[in-house]
Amino acid sequence: MMGLTFTLWEGLSWGLSITEKHERSITMLTFKVQDMTCNHCASAITRAVKEVDADAKVDVQVAEKRVNIDSSVAAAEFEEAIKEAGYTPVAA
Numbered sequence: 089m090m091g092l093t094f095t096l097w098e099g100l101s102w103g104l105s106i107t108e109k110h111e112r113s114i115t116m117l118t119f120k121v122q123d124m125t126c127n128h129c130a131s132a133i134t135r136a137v138k139e140v141d142a143d144a145k146v147d148v149q150v151a152e153k154r155v156n157i158d159s160s161v162a163a164a165e166f167e168e169a170i171k172e173a174g175y176t177p178v179a180a
């Protein structure tokens with residue numbers, strides 16, 4: 089009886105950790121930032137993104153005025169941070 093309870097609990101906690109992983113899954117976000125004109129802008133935006141999520145993977149293409157972010161944090165939080173840094177991000 090004890091063994092069965094243990095097995096059920098193990099199964100339940102395994103199921104829960106899968107759910108938790110799913111909720112925290114990484115999403116690829118893209119913003120167009122038309123007022124990003126040079127490498128200074130790019131580093132300011134990168135810094136703002138990293139302040140929201142230090143683990144985010146950030147790829148900034150100045151020529152294309154594009155910011156790609158791989159993160160589990162919601163897009164709205166990055167949008168807000170980039171605005172606070174003085175730029176105008178548009179979700180793309």
Ligand SMILES: [Cu+2]
Pocket residue numbers: 124125126127128129130
């Ligand atoms: Cu600049």
